[in-house]
Amino acid sequence: MARYTCSFILSVPTDQLQASLVELLQDCQLDVQYYTSDYILAREFIGSVPISKLVTVEILIDKTRHNDTETRMSIVIKNEELPLQRDNHCRQIFEYVKQAIENCRYWHLIESIAG
Template sequence: MARYTCSFIVSVPVEHLQPLLVDLLQDCELDIQYYTGDYIMAREIPGTVSFSKMVKVEVLIDKSTATETETRMSIVVKNEELPLQLDNHCRQMFEFLKQAIEHSRHWHLIESLAG
């Protein structure tokens, strides 16, 4: 199973982050499966790639450390594909999503830490 993670600190109030992330994920051609105030689960739309390569994305918003101006969040991008090549589909989607978050006009990126 391929799995890639990244943490971000962005300058946006925590109550605004979740709806902005839902829009960002949908703009990245991901279908929102489930969300709460501090968690979002999305996946690629079926039919675009084989089932084993379909990417699932989990976003965790850390409300416990959020301030009025900064919010920490983490993303996990994974699929059932074995990461036999460095440039696999899951890694490509991870990099695409990471760049979308880092360059979003809806907030200012303070920190990004890939794991």
């Protein structure tokens, strides 16, 4: 199973972050299937790639350690594909979503740590 993670610290109020993230994921051609105030689940659309390569994106917003100016969040991007090549489909989607988050106009990126 391919799995990539990244943590971010953003300068954005927590109450504005969720709606902006849902829009960002939809702009990345992902189907947002579930969301709460601190969790978002999105997937690639069925039919776009083989089933084993379908990517799932999970975003966790840390509400325990936020303040008025900074919000922490983590993303986990995974699929059932074995990561036999460094540039696999899951890695490509990870890099695409990570870049979209880092360059989004709705917030200021303070820190990004890929794991």
